Amino acid sequence: MKALEDAAGFTRLPPIVAIAVALLVSSGLVWLIAGSGTLAAGYGIGLAALMAAGVAISRMRQTPGEESFAQPDWSVTVAAIEQPDTAIAVTDRANRLVCANSLYAEWFGISRAPPNLSLDRESLERMVRAAREAWRDGRGLAEPLAQEGEGDAWRGEAERVGRGADYLIWRFTALKLEDPVARVGEWISGPLGAFLSNSGIEAAVVGTDGAIRAVSTGFAERATGDPLATLAGQDFVAQLRSDDRERIYFAREGRRGTPQMLVQVALGDPDDARPSRADEVPSLMLLVDSGVGIGGGWEGGGNAAATPQLEALLGALPLGLAMTDRDGRLLFANDAFLRAVALEDRGLPPFPSDLVVREDKSALIDAVRRFARGPATSGDMAVRLLDQPDEPISLGLAGVRGLGEAAVLLSLVDTTEETRLKHQVAQATKMQAVGQLAGGVAHDFNNVLTAIIGYCDLMLLRHTPGDSDYDDIQQIRANSNRAASLTRQLLAFSRQQTLRPEVLQVPDVVSEVSQLLKRLVGEKIAFRVHHDRDLGPVRADPQQLEQVIVNLAVNARDAIHSRGDGTGRLTLATRRVSATDVRKMGSDIIPVADYTVLVVQDDGGGIPQNLLGKIFEPFFTTKEQGKGTGLGLSTVYGIVKQSGGFIFADNTTGPDGMAEGARFTIYLPVHRGPERREVREEAASASGWSAGGRILLVEDEDMVRAVAERALSRAGYTVTVASDGEEGLAAVANDGAFDLIVSDVVMPGMDGPAMIRAARKVRPDLPVLFMSGYAEEHLRSEIDVAHMHFIAKPFSVQQISDEVARVLAESRVKKPADSA
Incomplete structure (x- = not known):
C-alpha cells in the first residue's frame, strides 16, 4: 500500500518536477551499473534533450480543444x-x-x-x-x-x-461604375437631342445587337409619330428604309420624307488603345437631313436639291401623284397614290409597269418613255391594276422639266372608298333583288301549297286510318308542310313572313328552348346559359325567336364537330345595353336606344375573315353538298331585321391571338309601349257563333279558290266566288248582303285592297279577311284599309274555317256595341 501511495503521490507532482526526478534516477542507475560518472552524465544530457524535443513536438501538434482557451462559436x-x-x-x-x-x-x-x-x-x-x-x-x-x-x-x-x-x-x-454609353443616351434623350433635331439631325444610341437604347425626341416623332416614344429594344434598321438608289428614309415617312445621311460614331473606351470594330461596341447613329448644309444636297446637285420640298408638297395633296425619271424608274409616290394601287404596306416598286397586269405592261412602259423624252405634254391611258384586274382605271401622265431627275408625273385618283361603296351598293341591290325574287317565288309557291294541303284535307275527310290511301295522303300533306316551311324561310329572308309579335322576356324564350338545345348539341358540348339582370321586355314572335336560337345553336354544333373530336362549349347569354352604352359605341348602324342583347358564342374555330361578309346571304353555305341549304343564317337575319333588331357576327380570339370561335350578337329594342296581347279565341267559345252566313270569296288562282270554296261550303257557309277584283265589286254592288269578304291581296287588274275600299263606300261595316303569302305587318303598312283581318298562305281547310268563324264572331260582337 505504501508503494502504491508513493506512486500516486509521484503522479500528482508537477510534470516538470516528475520529469527531472525521473531523469536523475535513470542517470544514477546508469552510474551504479557502469561505474562511470562520465557515461552517466552523457546519458542524462542526451535523455534530457530527447525529452525536450518530445515536449516541443507535442505542443506543436496540440489540437484546439487541448488549448486552455474555449473553442470559438x-x-x-x-x-x-x-x-x-x-x-x-x-x-x-x-x-x-x-x-x-x-x-x-x-x-x-x-x-x-x-x-x-x-x-x-x-x-x-x-x-x-x-x-x-x-x-x-x-x-x-x-x-x-x-x-x-x-x-x-x-x-x-x-x-x-x-x-x-x-x-x-x-x-x-x-x-457604381459610370457607363459612358448610358450618359450619351441621357444626353441624346434630353436637351442635346432636341438641339440636334432643331438643326435637322436626329440621333440614336444603338447597341451591338442592333437594338435601340435611346433616341432623341425628334427621332421618335419621325419614326413613330410620338415624340415621347422611347423605342428602347426595337430594331434600329426597322425604323429606316432605303430605295433602289441607296437613299435612306424614315420608314414611317417613306419617300414623302427627305433623304437622310447616316453617320455612325463608335462609343468605345477612349483609353483602350486596341483598335475596335464598330460592331463590337455601341454606336451613336446620326441621321442628317438632306436639307442640312453638310456637303451640299443629294446626288445631282442643282435642281435636285429642291426635290424634297416638292415631294413634301405633293405628299400633302389628296390626288394620287408619283414621279419617275427618264428611264422610267419611280422616284416618289404620295400616300394617295399608294392607297389607290393598294401598296401602303408593301412599298413602292421600281417601275410603274410593276403596278399593272401583264397585258398592260408594255403599253405603260412605252407611254412613260415617250412622255419622259418628248416635249412637256400630258395625256391619260386606261390600265388595269394588279389588285383590280377587272376594273380599268385612268392613269394620267405628264412630262415635266426643270425638276432635276424627275421627268414624268403620274396621276391616279384614289378610288378605294368609291370602289368599296360601289361594292356595298351592288351587294345591297343584289340582296334586295334576291329578296324580292324570293318573296315573289314564295308567294306563288304558297298558292300551290294551299291547294295541295287543302285537297289533302278534303281527301282525309273521306278516308279514315286504315284505308289504303290514308297513309299516302298523309305523306303528301307532310311533304307539303315541309315545303311550306321552306317558303317561310324565303319569306323570312325577304322580311315578308307573317309574325305574331308579343311582349316577352328573352330569358323566358331561352328557357323554353334550352332542353331542346341540350339534345341537339349532344353531351360532348358544354352548354351554358347566363342572364343579365334588369333586362327590358322586347316585342317579337316567340316562335320565330326560338327558330333564331335553334339555327344559331345548330350552326355552332356543326362548327365544333368539324373541328375535331366534337368537344367544345356553347354559351347563350343575355345582356342589358343602355342608350348610354350605345352612344359610347359610336355605331353608325344601331340607333341610340335601350336594347336587350342575346349573344350566342362557341369555340368551333371561328368564321374565316373573307367569309364574314357573306354568311347572311341566301344559299351561301360552307357545309358539304347535301348538308345545308344556305338559308339558316339568312332566315335568322330576316327574322331579326323584321323584328326591328340588329345582328352582328364576329370571331373571338384566344390567348395566342388566333380565332377561337364565332360569336353572334343580336340587339332587340326594349319595348316601352303598353303590353298588347292578341287573344284569338275560337268562334264557338267566344260568342257562340254557329256556322252559317253569306261569304264573298275573291281569288284569282283557280285551285286556291276551289279549295277555299269547298272548305267554307262544308262548314255551312253560303259562298259566292269571284275571280278578280272587278267581279267581286260587281257582286257587292248587285247583292250587297254579304256577311264577310274573303279576298286575295295581289290580283290582276283591281287588287284586293282597291276592291275593299270601293265596296266599303256601299257597305262601310263590311268585314274583310285578306289571304296572302306575304307578311301581315308588311301588308298592314302598305294597305290603307281599316279593320282588316289576315290569314297567311298556305292554310289548311280547318284553319280557314276557324279564321272565318272568328272574324264573323268578332263582327257580330261589335255591331251591338256600335249601335248602342
Missing part, C-alpha cells in the same frame, strides 16, 4: 458581421473559408474563398496581391473587381486579425 461571429451593404468573409492561413455573411453568399457563393473567386483574370491578380499585402503588412486593397461578362464591380479590402494573426477578414463593397 462562429455562429455568433456570423451574426456580428451581418451587414446590408458589405459582404464579409473570414479565411485562415490555408485560404479556407471560415465564415461569411449572407451578402457574400449572394454575390460570390460559398463554394470558393478569397482570393480564389469567380472573377476575371485582372481581378484575380488584384485579389492575390491584396492577400499577400495583408499577411505581410496587416492590410491589403483590391479594386476594381469584376466577373467575366458581368457589369457588376466591387472594392475588396483584406485585414489580418486573430491572437496569432492567423485569419484574414475580407470586406467587399459594390462599386
Whole structure:
C-alpha cells in the first residue's frame, strides 16, 4: 500500500518536477551499473534533450480543444458581421473559408474563398496581391473587381486579425461604375437631342445587337409619330428604309420624307488603345437631313436639291401623284397614290409597269418613255391594276422639266372608298333583288301549297286510318308542310313572313328552348346559359325567336364537330345595353336606344375573315353538298331585321391571338309601349257563333279558290266566288248582303285592297279577311284599309274555317256595341 501511495503521490507532482526526478534516477542507475560518472552524465544530457524535443513536438501538434482557451462559436461571429451593404468573409492561413455573411453568399457563393473567386483574370491578380499585402503588412486593397461578362464591380479590402494573426477578414463593397454609353443616351434623350433635331439631325444610341437604347425626341416623332416614344429594344434598321438608289428614309415617312445621311460614331473606351470594330461596341447613329448644309444636297446637285420640298408638297395633296425619271424608274409616290394601287404596306416598286397586269405592261412602259423624252405634254391611258384586274382605271401622265431627275408625273385618283361603296351598293341591290325574287317565288309557291294541303284535307275527310290511301295522303300533306316551311324561310329572308309579335322576356324564350338545345348539341358540348339582370321586355314572335336560337345553336354544333373530336362549349347569354352604352359605341348602324342583347358564342374555330361578309346571304353555305341549304343564317337575319333588331357576327380570339370561335350578337329594342296581347279565341267559345252566313270569296288562282270554296261550303257557309277584283265589286254592288269578304291581296287588274275600299263606300261595316303569302305587318303598312283581318298562305281547310268563324264572331260582337 505504501508503494502504491508513493506512486500516486509521484503522479500528482508537477510534470516538470516528475520529469527531472525521473531523469536523475535513470542517470544514477546508469552510474551504479557502469561505474562511470562520465557515461552517466552523457546519458542524462542526451535523455534530457530527447525529452525536450518530445515536449516541443507535442505542443506543436496540440489540437484546439487541448488549448486552455474555449473553442470559438462562429455562429455568433456570423451574426456580428451581418451587414446590408458589405459582404464579409473570414479565411485562415490555408485560404479556407471560415465564415461569411449572407451578402457574400449572394454575390460570390460559398463554394470558393478569397482570393480564389469567380472573377476575371485582372481581378484575380488584384485579389492575390491584396492577400499577400495583408499577411505581410496587416492590410491589403483590391479594386476594381469584376466577373467575366458581368457589369457588376466591387472594392475588396483584406485585414489580418486573430491572437496569432492567423485569419484574414475580407470586406467587399459594390462599386457604381459610370457607363459612358448610358450618359450619351441621357444626353441624346434630353436637351442635346432636341438641339440636334432643331438643326435637322436626329440621333440614336444603338447597341451591338442592333437594338435601340435611346433616341432623341425628334427621332421618335419621325419614326413613330410620338415624340415621347422611347423605342428602347426595337430594331434600329426597322425604323429606316432605303430605295433602289441607296437613299435612306424614315420608314414611317417613306419617300414623302427627305433623304437622310447616316453617320455612325463608335462609343468605345477612349483609353483602350486596341483598335475596335464598330460592331463590337455601341454606336451613336446620326441621321442628317438632306436639307442640312453638310456637303451640299443629294446626288445631282442643282435642281435636285429642291426635290424634297416638292415631294413634301405633293405628299400633302389628296390626288394620287408619283414621279419617275427618264428611264422610267419611280422616284416618289404620295400616300394617295399608294392607297389607290393598294401598296401602303408593301412599298413602292421600281417601275410603274410593276403596278399593272401583264397585258398592260408594255403599253405603260412605252407611254412613260415617250412622255419622259418628248416635249412637256400630258395625256391619260386606261390600265388595269394588279389588285383590280377587272376594273380599268385612268392613269394620267405628264412630262415635266426643270425638276432635276424627275421627268414624268403620274396621276391616279384614289378610288378605294368609291370602289368599296360601289361594292356595298351592288351587294345591297343584289340582296334586295334576291329578296324580292324570293318573296315573289314564295308567294306563288304558297298558292300551290294551299291547294295541295287543302285537297289533302278534303281527301282525309273521306278516308279514315286504315284505308289504303290514308297513309299516302298523309305523306303528301307532310311533304307539303315541309315545303311550306321552306317558303317561310324565303319569306323570312325577304322580311315578308307573317309574325305574331308579343311582349316577352328573352330569358323566358331561352328557357323554353334550352332542353331542346341540350339534345341537339349532344353531351360532348358544354352548354351554358347566363342572364343579365334588369333586362327590358322586347316585342317579337316567340316562335320565330326560338327558330333564331335553334339555327344559331345548330350552326355552332356543326362548327365544333368539324373541328375535331366534337368537344367544345356553347354559351347563350343575355345582356342589358343602355342608350348610354350605345352612344359610347359610336355605331353608325344601331340607333341610340335601350336594347336587350342575346349573344350566342362557341369555340368551333371561328368564321374565316373573307367569309364574314357573306354568311347572311341566301344559299351561301360552307357545309358539304347535301348538308345545308344556305338559308339558316339568312332566315335568322330576316327574322331579326323584321323584328326591328340588329345582328352582328364576329370571331373571338384566344390567348395566342388566333380565332377561337364565332360569336353572334343580336340587339332587340326594349319595348316601352303598353303590353298588347292578341287573344284569338275560337268562334264557338267566344260568342257562340254557329256556322252559317253569306261569304264573298275573291281569288284569282283557280285551285286556291276551289279549295277555299269547298272548305267554307262544308262548314255551312253560303259562298259566292269571284275571280278578280272587278267581279267581286260587281257582286257587292248587285247583292250587297254579304256577311264577310274573303279576298286575295295581289290580283290582276283591281287588287284586293282597291276592291275593299270601293265596296266599303256601299257597305262601310263590311268585314274583310285578306289571304296572302306575304307578311301581315308588311301588308298592314302598305294597305290603307281599316279593320282588316289576315290569314297567311298556305292554310289548311280547318284553319280557314276557324279564321272565318272568328272574324264573323268578332263582327257580330261589335255591331251591338256600335249601335248602342
